[in-house]
Amino acid sequence: MEQESNFMKVVTGDAGYVLEDVPHLIDYIPDLPTYPNPLRSNPAYSVVKQYFVHEDDTVPQKIVVHKDSPRGVHFRRAGPRQKVYFSSDEVHACIVTCGGLCPGLNTVIREIVCGLYHMYGVNKILGIDGGYRGFYSRNTIPLTPKVVNDIHKRGGTIIGTSRGGHDTSKIVDSIQDRGINQVYIIGGDGTQKGASVIYEEIRRRGLKVVVAGIPKTIDNDIPVIDKSFGFDTAVEEAQRAINAAHVEAESTENGVGVVKLMGRYSGFIAMYATLASRDVDCCLIPESPFYLEGEGGLFEFVEKRLKENGHMVIVIAEGAGQELLSESLLSADQKDASGNKLLRDVGLWISHGIREHFATKNHKMDITLKYIDPTYMVRAIPSNASDNVYCTLLAQSCVHGAMAGYTGFTSGLVNGRQTYIPFNRITEKQNKVVITDRMWARLLSSTNQPSFLGPKEVVEAKKEVELPTGLLDGENCKDDHQSGTMSKSSALLGCLNCMQ
């Protein structure tokens, strides 16, 4: 049975099977002509057995099940289809990148261009200069395989990016005026919300234009998908800062190294960098409140660790402890052009706090503190090898989906499989570290840091978790993937919260 409301397509089947499907051009433009997929005669692909994806293939969101569990939510499997809804010379594609930088942006751009050109014979591809506002305020940048050949070796995005400036009607006017019929949008949660309203406006105008998203976020705060591209690269780069902090700290008496990492609302980079390094004594993230003074507080822990080991390293995510800073710094809430909260420098603040604390008469101790802020270094670099492969698969899946006429979708990895996910599932909430789950417990046990939670807070944190119908892997994971409607654990990459 198929139901469609507010552009959401939900198909139900036997034994609790649910397909959260993505829209298709024929949903609002019936009788579109189709063409055989040119990959059929492509020597590279025609040798691959079953290269084309069966149109009924779907990917379950929840892979750990009990014998009596319902089949649950599924997403459409990504990949090339037997027939396509665009002829090669009809396609006029554009690519836009929005939001903050992320390793791998250039690889995604490269692989969209090369995928369209080499797999589908498309040669009209434009780069939109400088994010959404570039649609109506800048000239476009022609993109060919030659132009993009080496760009995956560079950080940043060759077509530029920006925050703010999303004017839906001006953007769709520009798409219509230029005769663009495939729009590839690379960006984070804000960008995908923008993509969703562009898709709705295009559909309202009845245009044969596909809107396809590729999720990008260094913070890994996009839900549903296993992990965002560039995340591994960022964690790897963060190791260099943590190593430096450790070397500095252990070379002096009572040395303290403080490293601030990105993570506005989600502390995944800090958590993974800490788990990978083994040199970190304390990791502070936005999801886990902490306090400084008194019994069980950070200062007491620093003193204890210095007395035991003579040095220590603290990793702090930029969004951690912002409520403590707000108490001490009276300034109005500031926002960036996209409406994201501008954060105060928690690294400087905590470094200052630790120095002050050990300078006071009651806690006098000679410490040497070095503060390292590699914030932009972890994202302004090219992607590593595994992210490059990941970006390639995401880009190619997106191209196959667009050529097959799917629209209003984000291309994403779910349980190690490429899928097409409806925009609303990507934008409805943010992915966060679940502090009552196994991964955070592993971190606490590896650093042996205090949890900073009293019995009352533990009860509250557990209450926030929607308990699943049956406790599965990562039993307290707050994402729907453990609540009987979703699953993110990935055979290939692993769910970042409940990876086994």
Ligand SMILES: Nc1ncnc2c1ncn2[C@@H]1O[C@H](COP(=O)(O)OP(=O)(O)OP(=O)(O)O)[C@@H](O)[C@H]1O
């Ligand atoms: N609710 C929304 N509706 C339409 N457009 C939006 C919305 N939220 C954000 N945008 C647009 O999306 C673009 C990027 O948004 P934003 O700066 O929040 O980055 P992001 O995509 O979330 O990436 P990052 O992970 O770097 O934060 C901006 O041009 C912004 O105007």
Ligand SMILES: O=P(O)(O)OC[C@H]1O[C@](O)(CO)[C@@H](O)[C@@H]1O
């Ligand atoms: O300085 P910018 O470009 O606004 O980006 C900073 C923000 O972008 C992010 O990297 C998300 O893209 C956050 O971690 C960070 O707070």
Ligand SMILES: [Mg+2]
């Ligand atoms: Mg965002």
